[in-house]
Amino acid sequence: MAANSARHKTSTDIHDFLTGLARGLAGALLFALPMLMTMEMWSLGFYMERVRLLLLLIINIPLLVFLSHRIGFEHTNCWSSTIRDALVAFGMGIAASAALLLVLGVITTDMPPRQWVGMVAIQAVPASIGALLARSQLGMGADHEDEDEEKDADETDHSSEGSSYVVELSMMAVGALFLSLNLAPTEEMILLAYKMTPWHTLALIAISIGMMHGFVYALSFRGGHRLESGVPGWHAFIRFTLPGYLVALAISLFTLWTFERLDDTGVTQIVLIVIVLGLPAAIGAAAARLIL
Numbered sequence: 001m002a003a004n005s006a007r008h009k010t011s012t013d014i015h016d017f018l019t020g021l022a023r024g025l026a027g028a029l030l031f032a033l034p035m036l037m038t039m040e041m042w043s044l045g046f047y048m049e050r051v052r053l054l055l056l057l058i059i060n061i062p063l064l065v066f067l068s069h070r071i072g073f074e075h076t077n078c079w080s081s082t083i084r085d086a087l088v089a090f091g092m093g094i095a096a097s098a099a100l101l102l103v104l105g106v107i108t109t110d111m112p113p114r115q116w117v118g119m120v121a122i123q124a125v126p127a128s129i130g131a132l133l134a135r136s137q138l139g140m141g142a143d144h145e146d147e148d149e150e151k152d153a154d155e156t157d158h159s160s161e162g163s164s165y166v167v168e169l170s171m172m173a174v175g176a177l178f179l180s181l182n183l184a185p186t187e188e189m190i191l192l193a194y195k196m197t198p199w200h201t202l203a204l205i206a207i208s209i210g211m212m213h214g215f216v217y218a219l220s221f222r223g224g225h226r227l228e229s230g231v232p233g234w235h236a237f238i239r240f241t242l243p244g245y246l247v248a249l250a251i252s253l254f255t256l257w258t259f260e261r262l263d264d265t266g267v268t269q270i271v272l273i274v275i276v277l278g279l280p281a282a283i284g285a286a287a288a289r290l291i292l
Helices: 002-036 039-047 050-071 079-103 113-137 142-158 161-183 188-195 198-218 233-258 267-291
Strands: none
Touching (some): 002 079, 002 113, 002 161, 039 113, 050 161, 161 267, 188 267, 198 233, 198 267
């Protein structure tokens, strides 16, 4: 009887993991498709400085581990399984990116390895994030949702206020990075910054912060946060929204630097470009708090 129960449990675990892998591949393609079909991303694979690309890949690994711990392919209770899921997601991102670029004819047999390796490596970052996001966005059964709610409640009960705050900021960083990766390589970020006046800049900052706060607290989206009774509205604004916007700006600066969009550019223009990219980054940061 015990042996039958063990076999059933093993079979269920394997089925859940394979289902997670299938969702991961679907998520990798779904979330990375805009970048996979963007010419700026292809060209970056040719000329992007390899040190910056390597740094992006290295930073992506702890972000994947964090995401895997929050919403991995399956529920895990140990860090070894969490790291395994993160590495699997990275591998899926690489495989999905290489396969689609090959099918689209972007990667050809006569292309030097340096070029196609660069293109696949860039695309693998958003694809791997998408692979892990798929678990929360491509559907789970009611039982799994109940388990997630219980897990989140348990984590909330047993985590300190400080660690919970770091988790919130980390979630914002992941969301900001994901959307920034889609837009930072484009020429439009530079063009928009060139067209903006100081009044446009101030208005864009206000809109970015307002949308970020509204997404999470004011507009009652599913998964949004509500202030506890007696807590003033400005508390969440000062504690989460403003730091979150600074995180979004920092991520914007990093992605622009990684994709060599700030080279030979004046300080004023750099600030404007970062603020322009800060709008989608802020929305991504706010959305991450809703879905992760």
